[in-house]
Amino acid sequence: MKQTLIYSLNVWLTSVVAAPLLFLIFTLPKNTGIGIEILPFEWLMGGVLSVPSFLLLYLTSNYLVRLRFSILIDKIILSLVGILLTYIPFFLINGYHLILDGDQLSQPLFICYSCATVICLWFYKFNPPG
Incomplete structure (x- = not known):
């Protein structure tokens, strides 16, 4: 259980920090007027909104260890669970609009959070006991 907690924490914290940086790099060529000054806000909001996702990722990884x-x-x-857990907060905020006609910020931000989550899931060593 301790290993899955550390794994889930590593994935969650790295994703929360890396995704806004990816978003900044991704949107920089489009010159949307969004700069580095909003990074602390994105980190705060990303952390707060993703706490339930972290807990569900932890529970899922514990369940997978048992299987x-x-x-x-x-x-x-x-990875599939991570993408779904990334989508849920965006759906709660934007509804179905994210997929159908996502605004200029939500779609790239969702893509960046999904990519960061999947990369972190594969980067960190998932070492279940047994």
Whole structure:
């Protein structure tokens, strides 16, 4: 349980920090008027809005340890769960508009958070006991 907590914390914290940086790099060429000054706000809001997702990721990783799949299967499942957990806060804020006609900020921000989450899920070592 301790290993899955550390793994989930690493993934969550790195995603919360890295996604706004990816967003800044991704939107910089478009010159949207968004700069580095909003990074602390994005980190704060990303952290607050993703706490339930962190808890669900932790519970999912604990459940996967009990199922004893291979690490590859675990990571694929966690990647799908991570994308779903990333989508939920955006859906709660924007509703179905994110997919159909996402605004100029929500779609790129969702893509950056999803990419950061999946990259972190695969970067950090998922080392379940047993």
